Amino acid sequence: MNIQSKPRAMTRRQLLKNSAAAGSAFVVGTGYLAGADAAWATETSTLQPRTMATLVQMARDIYPHDKVSDEYYVVAVKGYDTPEAAEEVEVGIAILDGAAQGKGFASYLDVGWERDRVDILRQVEQSPFFQKVRGGLVTGLYNQKAVWPIFGYEGESFSQGGYLDRGFDDITWL
């Protein structure tokens, strides 16, 4: 396992270029790393950029929310981009790619349909790596305050005086 000490920045273009260099048609979710301002989220310090991209896709396939853009998934798995965690992730993603190849795809990222990726994930579902990623996402994704408004959840309410005068009983459709 090679551990690189220098941070590596990855842009959407580079990512596509890397994938092309690897000789595969790189399929990404719509809006992947949308916008230049998302570049901060794509810096990897230890993981291979492609590993990170696969991990993000895996995260989305585990907890797919079409309303939630990739940047939140990137934040949710960012913690694996460390020297301590990287080896396990590289190995885990390599196994995932191997499973994809077993089904005739070039790599996990080359699988076009979610249902085919889910089939692959089902094969590795019992592995500690899958369970770790899934378990980590429960807080990594859903405990991001920035994600809450997408689901309508309003979070903290004390500072606004609670909902006594702000619609605790405002339901109208019953």
Next chain:
Amino acid sequence: MAAPFELSDASVVVVIGTGAGGGVLANELAQKGVSVVALEAGGRYLPEDYVNDEWEAFGRLSWLDPRTTSGDWRVAKDFSGLPAWIVKAVGGTTTHWAGASLRFQPHEWKAAQTYGNVQGANLLDWPIDAEEMDPWYDLAEKKLNVTRTNGNAGLPGNNNYKVFEAGAKALGYEQVHTGRMAINSADGDRQMCQQTGFCFQGCKWGAKWSAAYTDIPQGEATGNLEVRERAHVLRIEHGDDGLVNGVVYADADGNEHKQMARVVCVAGNSFESPRLLLNSATSMYPDGLANSSGQVGRNYMRHLTGSVYAVFDKPVKMWRGTTMAGIIQDESRHDPSRGFVGGYELETLSLGLPFMAAFLDPGAWGREFTSALDQYENMAGMWIVGEDMPQETNRVTLNHDVKDQYGMPVANVHYSDHPNDRAMRDHAFQQGAAVYDAVGATRTFPTPPYPSTHNLGTNRMSENARDGVVNKWGQTHDIKNLFISDGSQFTTGAAENPTLTIVALAIRQADHLAREMSAQSL
């Protein structure tokens, strides 16, 4: 105002744990002029410290010392190190509790007699009854300032309640209201509920009763109560006469001290209380203190529980307002024609998005799961609280392979459902879903039990010494100056949330203790 007592002062009553049982007992004794040292493993947090944030509050307040699990309950698989969601802090789990405050129904004090022989269940009648408990319930309801008692108005219904009520009425349920809650519906000694949601994270308005900011400071103000926080009791010690004479605890720095005592009252909740008795074994009491019956740690009950969430085609915003102010009581009766003994309550419940993700269907992933969360804003929720059967094999034991930060064996919690529990839960899942279907739910979710919030029965009360650990006063059958003062005394669990009963028993025990002490019988 602390009243510092010497470690060597053998005239004090030592209370272990300051939650619903210990916190109330300590205050009640102090009010009667009894000197009390209360030892609490957790730190002190007050409303200004509470946060409207589920995981942050959980991380700060929960009991997170190691525990292990076994048995066929799903908690052992999904949350193997976290059998219970309870609090380690001054005030104990009354910091987190939702405030639902119900009396037992009269027949529930006599489950063995009422239900008859239930195979595999270790049913026993309480040695007390409804008539005896009535005046103590009166005092408990006054102390907690429970809505719909003592002339207090009910709380207003929030969105989650309105959906629940409409469905319940459409189904023909009649006993439906916003609950008997230890939450102020008008300004008084505590202020009125501001409908913030987050009752489970500690009420920042102090509208909900919690021992942390009521009984504890009231007791301290008498000068008779000293609460030592971050004082984790490791074992209870006894003399050659077989009576307990003090407890050994570790302070915040891990240094051990022995506090001498005239009487020791154990109120560490239903895992820690039996664990302490077991960890205090000596050559005189080789099976642990007060364990001549072999019942210490057995008959662990956690209420049936389970939740039903439902999705609608329009917003509900269930998180707004009081977390649990809504109840359907029609199913709490004992009616074996439904295929099980005992009954259950249905109560409104909401979780924030972070906890919903963790608890809706633990371990699940993929679109079936995420499409439910996508509808979070359109969700309503309720909780099932039903009587589970006491079973001898559901029990807390010492796990000698796993040690806590003080090198003490941790509690292993073993639980498997009784067939009666499964039958009742299935019935409740069906009725809960029917409530929501009646108002147009597009999808419902029968959600499995969370890590236990109600933990009961592991030092149960019994008429005869061979059947249980304590007598009708919570006094251990074996050692006359050792008492149990928390939910672990419960002989059976009844269908109701337990805390009002824990508090009523603590007030009654304080009265008894003070009397016995002044009569010099203790």
